[in-house]
Structures are given as structure tokens and as C-alpha cells.
Amino acid sequence: MQKRGFLLILSGPSGAGKNTVLDATREMCPELRYSVSATTRPPRPTEQDGVDYHFLTEEEFKRRTEAGEFLEWAEFCDHLYGTPLGFIDDCLEQGHVIVMDIDIAGARQVQKTMPEAIFVFLLPPSMSELENRLRARSTETDEAIKHRLNRALEELKAGINYDYVIENDIVQESANKLRSIIIAERCRVRRSEYFEQLKDIVGKRGGR
């Protein structure tokens, strides 16, 4: 039963532990693909072009941006960073699963360019207390706490439009959950070539 691939975006507030959880997941699932970013930042001595980054001139980067060749891109510390769309398209066509950790603003771009991707929101452990804090909001008097909560809340709102949420208390448990999500999404009827064929017969696209 051949399957189509899919792109899984792991996002969430900074400090949630996206990178750590993704590394632990990759260790369990070596078949997962990941995208090498493009950047205009000069390579560091140990970095290899095409392995650590695709190193591009600013002109080339901008040309590709205008040509719509990035899934998402951003400026950071005076340098441009982007995710090349071509590699992702190739992987999906070959049936691979690609995982990417990305900040909330980047994920928002992906929601526009590739809404069929799977979006997983990682909650930082410290934010698991937010629920109680929100409940007790009326008793808050300290302006600083209020400001911090509002910022956290602002970041958390993004998760409402995601497919899944993982509370990252224990990294290995979070990685297990992420792996389960990947296995489950691989079983989706709408991604099954098997039902894709039936569709031609019964005249309806499969899956809910």
C-alpha cells in the first residue's frame, strides 16, 4: 500500500524544546527526512555547503524569494534564512515524511503556502502552569506578571490553528508522542494510494 508523503511542522514558543524533541524523534525514526535551509550568512569553517546550509548570495536568495522558491523565509541578525520548496516537493512525491522545527512566524507562512502540512504545537514545560494562572487572572495585581502572561498567551494563541499539541514535560515522552502522530498520519485514508485507486471507481476522494 503506497502512501503519499507529508510535511510535519513542529512549532511553538521559543524555549519549548523543539530542537531537542525533534532530535530524539529522529533518533527513533531514521527514515524521516529533514530539509537543509538556505542562508545568506557566510559559512563557518566547519560548515559544508548543501549539508549544514545551502549558502547563497543575497542576490540569489532574493531572486528565489521572488520566484516563490521558498516554503518560508525570514531575516535574522542581518542574514536571510529560507526553506527550499523544491526539495520538499520531491520528498513528498517520493512518499517521504519530512519534519521541520520552525518558529511560530515561520509556521504561519507554511500554513499559507502548504496548508495540507501537519502542524504540531509544542508547549514549553513552564507554560503548563499557564492554565492555573489564567484561571486566577482576576487576582493578579503585579503588572510584570500580567505582561509576561499576555505575551505567553499571544504566542499560545497560534496553537489553536494547529492539528496537535504536545506538552513537553519529558523529552522522550514528547518524542514518543511525535512519533505516534507520524505513524498515525501515515495511516490516514486520504493519504492512501489504496483508496486513491478506489476513488476512481466510486468517484469520490477518500478520507475525512
Added chain:
Amino acid sequence: MQKRGFLLILSGPSGAGKNTVLDATREMCPELRYSVSATTRPPRPTEQDGVDYHFLTEEEFKRRTEAGEFLEWAEFCDHLYGTPLGFIDDCLEQGHVIVMDIDIAGARQVQKTMPEAIFVFLLPPSMSELENRLRARSTETDEAIKHRLNRALEELKAGINYDYVIENDIVQESANKLRSIIIAERCRVRRSEYFEQLKDIVGKRGGR
């Protein structure tokens, strides 16, 4: 982070191995609840009321059917069998996951009475060859093979409206996949109390 429960229906053609896969899954996930069916069949000597079945008179069964107290029901060998809705509602409210294996006709009833349930289609191992057979249909001449394929196809069509499909080649692998689906569905944003609270603040129901 409190979660709402959900009902997971494992269905598929007869001979797919639903019962075996569900038993293997329950062994790994003892927290899963399962529903005790009601029946008008008389109890066998070893069977306990409320454990193996809820044994009902035909009058009581029909009264409950008319009162809409069954998730689904069917007649089999002159006896009535049904799934009591009350128990399922209670479990869901308490945040539990209920799993049920059920035939395709029963699952069709559940799709009407509880469309928010998760539907998993189990493909029998022998049907994994259907894809090739369908591809080669034009070369078929034997009427008997055609008839068998058409019946299998008829049953397979039901799966198109399901959420997930598992090809049951190795029972333990199928059970692992089913467990992954349960873990993933537990991580659904739309089932998260966490985002349920945020909803009240941002004024939008969470989850995709």
C-alpha cells in the same frame, strides 16, 4: 492538560482480524475502555450479566431502541445485539478512550449517531493483493473471480469514509499502529482543554 475522551471504531470486512488486533492493543493499553453489549440472547452458563453482556428481554431491548438508547444495534441469528449509549457518554465525559470492533454495517450506524468518533478501517491481509488485481482487471475472464472481487470491492468502499486505514499483515504491527492512532488523537488540539480555555479568550474553537 485535561482531555476529552473519544470513541474509536475498528471496522472492516469480516476476516480482517478486528478482534485479534483489538485484543493485542488492549494488552498494551490497559487504560482503554470497552463497551459491554446488550443482547436478547439467553446467557450461556459461564456468562455474567453486565460483564459479558447486558442480558435484556426483547421488550426491554425494543423499548431502549425506540428511546434511542443504543449507539447501534443489529439482529443476528434471531437475537438482538446493541451498544448502550449511556456508558459511552459517561466514559467520554470522564476523558476516557473507548475502543470497539464492529462490522461495516454497525460502523455505518455509528457514523450517523456519533460522527465525531474516530473510524479505523482494518484491511484483511488477503485483500492487500486487491490493488494488483484491480490493476489487472481488464485481463480477467473468470466470472467467479470477478464476482469475488466485486464483493470485496463493495466492502472496501466503506473505508473511503474512514479516518485511518491499517493493512493487517502482522497483528502486533497493526496493534502498534492502532496504539499510535490513539496516542495521536489524544494530542488533537480540538480535544485539548488547554486550548478550550484559550478559545473563550480568543473567541474561536480550536483545532483543525
